[in-house]
Amino acid sequence: MAATAANILRRSQLAILILLTFAVGAAFSPVHAADEGFSRFIASVWPDAQQAGVSRATFDSVTAGLEPDHRLPDLILPGRPATGAPSQAEFVQVPADYLKEGSIARLAAEGQRLMRKHESxxxxxxxxxxxPATIILAIWGRETDYGRYALPYDAMRVLATQAYVGRRKDQYRNEFIEGLLLLQRGAVSRRNFRASWGGAVGLTQFLPSELAKHGVDFDGDGRVDIWSSVPDALASAAQQLVNKGWQPGLHWAYEVRAPAHADCTEGVPEVRKPIGEWLRAGFAPVRGQKLSAAEREQSASLLQPEGIHGPSFLTTKNYFxxxxYNFSDLYVLFVGHxxxxxxxxLPFATPWSSSTQLRxxxxxxxxxxxxxxxxxKDKIDGxxxxxxxxALGAYQKSAGLKVDCWPSDGVLRAMNAAR
Known part of the structure; x- marks a missing residue:
């Protein structure tokens, strides 16, 4: 019995030793190593931050205790599977889901109220x-639900993490430094410096570098405040559009009905024609809308967000x-509409189809x-x-398939069979 008790004691001691070994090993796991690497990364940013005008006091205050957020999307973490592309609604939802009538009607009603409130x-x-006031109000509504949406992340933590292990490290290194400068100037408090997963901040969602380029002190209080000043946020959004080529008096797009013989492969920015030429080819403004001679002379390209399914649009320069502001056709359609x-x-004249979104x-x-x-010849981004x-339409033509310019299971099967 004594020998048995001794064996049990030895086994217990061995089990405890194994558990302690695992605990010590966990302390030096890749996560811990990554944290040490993060500290070295932050230190490496200081010379560039100093050159940009960041004081040592600001740098130390902001970076003290700063840790990476490995839960963010679009990261490449050492020793771990890539977190994958972000699940932005603009890129994973079909138009019928993204452009829901209920959401647009609600935001439009609130936009009308705010138009009266902020009329001057x-x-x-x-x-x-x-x-137009309606365009900048629509951006505000789409970005943060007119300020109702509480941004979920600490901005400096997001910018630092994306600069450290994101897919666009150089870009976010600069954004991190721009964020330091915003805090140093007192543009926003650290507590209120909240962001999306991609580091966009404020009522109208600017990256720090974009705010530095396009920010406007429209209320005249001596600082650009897109977090609590509606005039500054909306004027900054307008300034950004102007700086990127906005043309006054030019409508963003016209919904049209495409003729049966329309070629959906022409739906690219490079194919631009006067609207009058599109109309002569059989495209017709919906609901019998009459366009002026000036509008017919405007250059436009064809947009068919669901290929030949759903609505079609003739898009002007202001569409692009x-x-x-956000590189997504669905985003622009939401804001413009x-x-x-x-x-x-009036809603869209042609209903969205019941198409499904491939993974x-x-x-x-x-x-x-x-x-x-x-x-x-563009990015492989899903x-x-x-x-x-x-390109899908061109493939469908060459393969003798129905040409609808939409990524469906049928087209994917045809490609797999061809391979």
Whole structure:
């Protein structure tokens, strides 16, 4: 019995030793190593921050206790699987889900109320910048639900993490330094410096470097405050659009009905024609809308967000200016249509289809196949944008398939069979 008790004691001691070994090992896991690497990374930023004008006191105050947030999307973490592309609604939802009538109607009604509340400010902004009040209100509504949406992340932690292990390290290194400068100037308190996962801040969602370029002190209090000053936030959004090429008096897009013989592969920015030429080819403004001679002379490109399914649009230069704010066709359609709805109750004339969205990795597989065939020359990103849809249409033509310029399971199966 004594020998048995001794054996049990030895086994217990061995088990405790094993547990302690695992505990010590965990303390020196890749996460701990990554934290040490993060500290070295932060230290490496100091010379560039100093050269940009950041004081040592500001740098030390902001970075004290700062840790990376490994839960963010779009990271490449040592020793771990990549966190994958971000699940932004603009890139994973079909139009029917993203452009829900209920959401647009609610935001349009609130936009009308805010238009009355901020009437004098909006008129002054429109007079100075030439951007309609409805457009900048729509941006505010889409970005933060007119300030109701509470941004979930600490901005400096996001910027530092993306600079350390994100996919665009150089860009975010600069954004981190710009964030330090914002805090140093007192533009925002650290407590209120909240951001999206991508580091965009304020009521109208600016990256710090964009705020440095386009920020406007419209309320005249001596500082650019896009966190609590509606005039500053809206004027800054207008200034950004102007700086990126906004043309006053030019409507963003016209919904049209496409003729049966329309070629969806023409739906790329490079194919631009006067609107009058599109109309002569059989495209017709919806609801019998009559366009002026000046509007018919405007250059436009074709946009079919669901290929031949759903609504079609003739998009002007201002469409692509809004797209500089957020590089997504669905985003621009939401903002443009929301702006229109603030002055007209009419929804899209053509309903969105019941199309389904392929998984990002399936769209990536399509893009790789299209690249090998020489039909696609843009990023492999799993997003079915204009260039991807046009390339799919070209593939469908060459393969003898129905040409609809939409990434479906049927097209994916045809590609897999061809390989």
């Amino acid at each position: 400010t909006l008129k002054a902004i429109e007079k100075r910048f030439g951007v 200016v809004i797209k500089e 929301l702006a229109d709805r603030m002055t007209s109750p 990002s990795r399936d769209v990536e597989a399509m893009q790789r196949h299209l690249t090998r065939l020489g039909l696609y 997003k079915a944008g204009m260039l991807t849809r046009a």
